[in-house]
Amino acid sequence: MSQPDIPPSPWGRPRKRPVPVRHPLTRDRIVDAAFTVLDREGYDGLSMRQVAAELDVAVSALYAHVSGKDELLELMYHRLFEGVELPAPDPARWQEQVKDYMRAGRARLREHRDMARISMSQVPFTAELLPHVEQLLAIIRSAGLPDRVAALAGDLLSVFMEGFTLEESIWQERYRDMDEESWNAMRSEIQEYFASLPPDRFPNLVAVAGLMADESNDYRFELGMEIIIRGLASYVGEK
Amino acid sequence: MSQPDIPPSPWGRPRKRPVPVRHPLTRDRIVDAAFTVLDREGYDGLSMRQVAAELDVAVSALYAHVSGKDELLELMYHRLFEGVELPAPDPARWQEQVKDYMRAGRARLREHRDMARISMSQVPFTAELLPHVEQLLAIIRSAGLPDRVAALAGDLLSVFMEGFTLEESIWQERYRDMDEESWNAMRSEIQEYFASLPPDRFPNLVAVAGLMADESNDYRFELGMEIIIRGLASYVGEK
DNA sequence: TCTCCTTCTGAACACTGTTCACGATAAAGT
DNA sequence: ACTTTATCGTGAACAGTGTTCAGAAGGAGA
Known part of the structure; x- marks a missing residue:
């Protein structure tokens, strides 16, 4: 079961030695508690003291x-990738496979409050995450994209996924403690606001006002993926 | 012209005091000082106390x-958009106009250390920023994209620009206090690292290792824009 | 000169991440 | 069984954070 160890990346921060503890406190338990606190208090309320209290x-x-809060956040980020299945690349279905990868990423980010914020400040190039990067790259390269495009595609896709989910969660967080009623009031207020802008100065915003305040984030995410993938697909066969 | 300081005599009444408030505090001066602190100390060192000291x-x-630090960050974010020129949409050149918009955004973000981090946690829907959103939307709609695509395109493009620049700046920040030499050592180390991964488990990463550690961020940014724009262009004429 | 009013100060409050000398405790050695 | 030893967890402290608020300082108007 144990594979040969992946050498630690030179830019990763040095770890504390994993001391086998008999009883209680482990990294895993700490990360668990951190997630509990995160879900209850949000990112700004996630403090070492709260985790300890938990x-x-x-x-x-x-x-x-x-080693510190930074490493704790890194460990939480790693949790995101635990247990995701990595399907074998099927060139005929590369577009759907990429989309599945993205959908899974967004879903996992949304599992925990403010997780997108944590994710955004992490760079997925630590040793633990290499298999995932490799896998996405494998799918993309199997599609027949030129290497220079493939090398960027992973970044591009990840940035979109994380950025989109982050923006989603900022809005969500902003209206967190609002009851259903005042939230609907707010929504129609926003729509009204856009529609009521001076049409001579904001003709285009007014024109698409309905679409912008539309809340079907799933659809917007799907469309965003489709746009990027169409762009990628246009490079198939190019050198 | 300030006079040389005379130490106050301990028995005398406290004198009226050292900093004459020649011109009063304004929001603009505060924002200026905040940028000075940001560039010197970075995002994590940007505190109200430091700004006040400045x-x-x-x-x-x-x-x-x-009203607080949040508003200060928002004001800094608004600074980013001050004085950008908004060209009239030219349907024949929409792709180049979009690229220019993105290039300008990235350039402005890079003008100040860690600015991408501030930008990422802001949502560009305040009244001051509407003209810019409108303008980008105008360019995109002039290209003949369906409204549902146009309504998303601005988000998609912004997310890419900000996310890309953020990732850039995270790397840059991580090796901030490194001299040229050790940075080059690090770079070749990284490249070696990728190349030295077990090829049976990471065939694709190894294959594109050279491209990934390649540092031509400008090229990667251009390519990323081109990919997205090709995707957008594929919708021209669709309904 | 006296009052009003705006602007700024100093101190305080309740937090934050991080460190470190010190005890408790359980395993190992005798 | 008793002692040693090493580890784990504690409590207190340090230096910093955002924010609030009673009051002082200084100029303008009466």
Whole structure:
């Protein structure tokens, strides 16, 4: 089961040695608690002290298992990728496979409040994540894209997925403590606002006002993917 | 012209004081100081106290002009858009116009350290920014894209621009305090690292290793824009 | 000169991430 | 069984954060 170790990336931050603990505090338990706090308090309320409190433990105890908050965030980010299945590349279905990869990513980001914010400040090039990068790259390269496009496509797709989900979650967070009623009021207010802009100065915004305040994020995400993939597909066969 | 300081005699009444408030605090001066601090200390070092110190003023003075740090960040974000020229849409050149818009955005983000991080957590839908959104939308709609695509295109393009620049700046920041030499060492190390991955498990990463560690960010940005625009262009005429 | 009013100050509050000398505790050695 | 030893967790402290608020300073108007 144990594969040969992937050498640690030179830019990754040095880890604390994984000391086998008999009992309680482990990195995993800390990460679990961190997610609990994140979901309850949001990103701005995610503090080492809150995590420690969640575990009924002194703050300083955390630092024996985790080098600091940065590493904790990194570990949370890694959680995102745990247990995702990586299908074998099927050149005939590369577009659908890419979309599935993106959909899965967005879904996982949405599982935890403010997760997109954490994800955005991480660079997915640590050793643990290489298999996923490799897999996406495999799917894209199997489609017959030129290497210079393939090398960028992963970034492009990830940036869209994370950025889109981040924007989604910012809106969501902004109206977090609003009841259904005032949220609907707000929505129609926004729509009215766009529609009521001076049409001579904002003709285009007014024209698409209905579409912009439309809340079908799923559709918008699908369309965004389709646009990018069409762009990628236009390079198939090029050198 | 300031006079040389005479130490106050301990028995005398406290003199009226050192910093004459020649011209008063304004939002603009505060934002200026914030940028100075940002460039010197980075995002994590951008604190209200540092900004106040930059202006030789007590922290609490800031709160008379700015509701809090959030608003300060928003004002900084608005600065980004000040003085950008908005060309009249020319349907024949829409692709180049979109690219120019993106290039300008990236350039402005790169003018200040960590600016991409600030930008990423802002949603460009405040009243001051509407003309810019309108303008980009005008260019896109002039190209003959269906409205549902046009309504998303602005988001898609912005997300790419900001996300790309953010990733750029994360790398840049990570190796901020490195001299030229150790940075080159690091670069070849990274390239070696990718090339030295077990080829049976990471055939695709190994294959494009050279391209990934390639540092021509400008080229990658151009290519990314081209991909998205090709995707958009594929919708021209569709309904 | 006296009052009003705006602008700025100083101190305080409740937090934050991180470090470190110190105890408790359980395993290992005798 | 008793002692040693090493590890894990504690509590307190440090230096910093955003924000608030009573009050002082200074100029304008009466």
